[in-house]
Amino acid sequence: MDLFEYQGKQYFAKYNIPVSAGGVATTVDEAVAVAATAKYPVVVKAQVQVGGRGKAGGIKLANDEAEVRLHAKNILGMDIKGHVVKRVWVEHASDIAEEYYASFTLDRAAKQHLLMLSAQGGVEIEDVAAKDPTAIVKLHINPIDGLSLETARRASVEAKIPAQALDGVADMLVKLYNCFTQGDCDLAEINPLILKPTGEIHALDAKVSLDVNASFRHPEWAEYAATEELDAREQLAREKNLQYIGLDGTVGIIANGAGLAMSTLDVVNQVGGTAANFLDIGGGANAELMTAALEVINSDPKVKSILINIFGGITRGEEVAKGIVEAVKRVALRAPIVIRLDGTNADEGRKILADAGIPESQLTSRPTMLEAARAAVEMAK
Amino acid sequence: MAIFVDQNTKVIVQGLTGGQGRFHGLRNKAYGTQVVGGVTPGKAGQDVEGIPVFDSVADAVAATGANASFIAVPPKAAPAAILEAARAGIGFVVCITEGVPAQDEARVFATLQRDYPATRLLGPNCPGIISPGKCNIGITAGEIAQLPSASGPNVGIVSRSGTLTYQALYELKQQGIGVSTCVGIGGDPVPGTSFVDCLAQFQADPETHAIIMIGEIGGSAEEEAAEFITNHVTKPMSAYIAGVTAPAGKKMGHAGAIVSGGKGTAQGKMDALRAAGVQIGLNPTEAGILMAEIVRTIRS
Numbered sequence: 239m240d241l242f243e244y245q246g247k248q249y250f251a252k253y254n255i256p257v258s259a260g261g262v263a264t265t266v267d268e269a270v271a272v273a274a275t276a277k278y279p280v281v282v283k284a285q286v287q288v289g290g291r292g293k294a295g296g297i298k299l300a301n302d303e304a305e306v307r308l309h310a311k312n313i314l315g316m317d318i319k320g321h322v323v324k325r326v327w328v329e330h331a332s333d334i335a336e337e338y339y340a341s342f343t344l345d346r347a348a349k350q351h352l353l354m355l356s357a358q359g360g361v362e363i364e365d366v367a368a369k370d371p372t373a374i375v376k377l378h379i380n381p382i383d384g385l386s387l388e389t390a391r392r393a394s395v396e397a398k399i400p401a402q403a404l405d406g407v408a409d410m411l412v413k414l415y416n417c418f419t420q421g422d423c424d425l426a427e428i429n430p431l432i433l434k435p436t437g438e439i440h441a442l443d444a445k446v447s448l449d450v451n452a453s454f455r456h457p458e459w460a461e462y463a464a465t466e467e468l469d470a471r472e473q474l475a476r477e478k479n480l481q482y483i484g485l486d487g488t489v490g491i492i493a494n495g496a497g498l499a500m501s502t503l504d505v506v507n508q509v510g511g512t513a514a515n516f517l518d519i520g521g522g523a524n525a526e527l528m529t530a531a532l533e534v535i536n537s538d539p540k541v542k543s544i545l546i547n548i549f550g551g552i553t554r555g556e557e558v559a560k561g562i563v564e565a566v567k568r569v570a571l572r573a574p575i576v577i578r579l580d581g582t583n584a585d586e587g588r589k590i591l592a593d594a595g596i597p598e599s600q601l602t603s604r605p606t607m608l609e610a611a612r613a614a615v616e617m618a619k
Numbered sequence: 620m621a622i623f624v625d626q627n628t629k630v631i632v633q634g635l636t637g638g639q640g641r642f643h644g645l646r647n648k649a650y651g652t653q654v655v656g657g658v659t660p661g662k663a664g665q666d667v668e669g670i671p672v673f674d675s676v677a678d679a680v681a682a683t684g685a686n687a688s689f690i691a692v693p694p695k696a697a698p699a700a701i702l703e704a705a706r707a708g709i710g711f712v713v714c715i716t717e718g719v720p721a722q723d724e725a726r727v728f729a730t731l732q733r734d735y736p737a738t739r740l741l742g743p744n745c746p747g748i749i750s751p752g753k754c755n756i757g758i759t760a761g762e763i764a765q766l767p768s769a770s771g772p773n774v775g776i777v778s779r780s781g782t783l784t785y786q787a788l789y790e791l792k793q794q795g796i797g798v799s800t801c802v803g804i805g806g807d808p809v810p811g812t813s814f815v816d817c818l819a820q821f822q823a824d825p826e827t828h829a830i831i832m833i834g835e836i837g838g839s840a841e842e843e844a845a846e847f848i849t850n851h852v853t854k855p856m857s858a859y860i861a862g863v864t865a866p867a868g869k870k871m872g873h874a875g876a877i878v879s880g881g882k883g884t885a886q887g888k889m890d891a892l893r894a895a896g897v898q899i900g901l902n903p904t905e906a907g908i909l910m911a912e913i914v915r916t917i918r919s
Contacts, residue, residue, distance in 0.1 A: 422721075496780060498783055500876065501903060504861065
């Protein structure tokens with residue numbers, strides 16, 4: 239789960255990472271009130287989860303109330319690459335002497351934590367990596383050893399962080415590492431990490447992605463889930479506890495298992511169609527789940543046909559078929575269904591589907607993934 | 620022969636008295652697996668349809684001589700359960716638990732590596748392992764796995780995704796091809812057992828004559844496998860990678876299945892495997908058909 243900048247900064251603050259005084263605002267008046275507390279000059283920053291906010295005019299300096307009003311009014315409601323700005327973060331403007339980059343992630347290949355540190359911050363780190371890979375220090379950290387202040391300082395020296403900033407950066411790295419590990423982040427990134435003319439080190443931005451598997455030990459994350467930007471279909475799917483991702487195509491997809499669902503998308507694409515979604519219905523595939531899945535797919539106006547791809551393992555084919563028949567009766571579908579049912583007791587399942595008395599125009603069965611995909615894509619044309 | 624588990628493997632189920640542990644533990648036993656005990660703290664002396672329950676893994680090992688464990692406990696309890704099995708000297712641990720935090724997985728993996736190098740972990744979030752006719756640990760429906768033939772050729776299966784593992788088993792059964800062992804390594808960011816671990820075992824296993832590999836987007840495990848295949852695998856292989864059309868930045872169900880920063884794409888993985896001499900199917904059925912051709916070539 240990706241956090242907005244303001245949430246990331248509030249998360250950083252819990253781990254004693256210094257961030258600017260500021261607050262979040264959803265209206266112009268709120269922005270003015272926050273600015274007064276943060277002390278002028280302030281920066282008004284659009285809260286969207288997409289890069290290039292500055293270039294789009296979503297980050298503005300304001301020296302007084304009139305300027306805050308002007309900028310907040312312009313930025314709230316602004317469309318940045320398809321993301322509508324609902325909130326601004328207003329914070330005290332910082333004087334910047336230098337800009338660095340720091341992040342922690344899990345390196346899956348090495349199965350260890352990875353620190354990336356550079357004295358060249360403030361720009362896209364991918365650009366730095368492309369132009370001058372040696373400008374980024376990469377350090378693996380064994381998760382059971384952790385990151386000591388000494389190691390953090392050595393990495394900072396190696397990254398050519400200037401002498402006056404070394405202690406501050408090393409201290410910041412240890413705090414960011416604690417946030418990354420104790421805070422169950424997939425990513426904790428500061429860009430830019432700034433050195434102020436006064437010598438202090440400070441996080442000017444915050445990019446935090448949380449591992450939702452750890453939600454059980456972070457009840458405080460509930461507030462982040464509430465602000466997650468989902469489209470109407472994704473919202474409905476979440477309420478029904480389905481693994482759903484909205485896409486732009488015309489063939490609605492239901493499959494059991496994430497791998498099989500991904501594979502179904504691929505096969506639809508292979509035969510010239512486009513998928514409207516990814517939906518993993520899980521192992522059960524009973525009538526309740528199938529009904530919920532069909533309701534979500536049915537709510538998508540782009541869907542022209544529905545492809546159900548189920549492989550019966552422990553869940554036997556006849557149980558799956560009964561669930562589908564029941565669900566089709568419950569939901570007033572706008573699009574025809576093509577089913578591929580395979581695996582344990584698939585023949586019995588197909589017989590149930592054939593004998594259910596559902597017209598061919600509404601529900602047809604195909605024996606293989608490829609044939610089912612072809613039929614669904616044809617119907618979506 | 621088979622890899623990791625065979626008819627001599629003695630399994631205990633951690634969480635046998637829970638819903639999942641009981642359901643799958645009994646199914647594994649019904650398949651013919653030696654399920655010799657269960658572990659649930661505080662329930663020693665009870666039994667689940669004749670399988671004795673112990674308070675700790677150490678007690679279960681002492682009483683039964685178990686050498687493998689099947690962990691079916693909630694995500695909160697899974698890391699401690701894995702380490703308890705390792706401490707008790709269990710050599711092969713299968714953890715099917717879905718939803719273990721990545722930080723916990725990383726710490727558990729590092730702890731096993733440092734303190735219990737003799738213990739191999741499969742999973743978490745994996746369907747398990749089946750050596751058809753010999754041993755089935757996990758959630759695979761045993762009846763969809765074709766028994767290996769004494770004269771060969773037999774195929775080894777290794778896969779990151781659960782349902783695609785079944786799909787692969789099914790494709791081979793349709794083609795009448797025997798399976799030596801089928802390993803589901805799971806889709807999480809830090810799996811205990813990797814493609815490379817399984818490929819090394821299959822390469823060394825005289826009963827495995829060819830290998831089918833099912834990968835998916837995210838991470839670099841398939842690319843590492845490709846490098847290993849180039850240098851160490853001489854047995855013929857076919858493969859399928861799921862997620863060619865998956866959009867960047869969206870997790871496709873598995874915690875590990877995400878294309879980020881242009882890395883971990885299906886295309887990149889297919890290219891790497893092709894360069895290593897692996898035949899690539901564009902869907903699971905194609906990978907099965909390619910394997911059938913490989914097997915025909917071996918037979919003739």
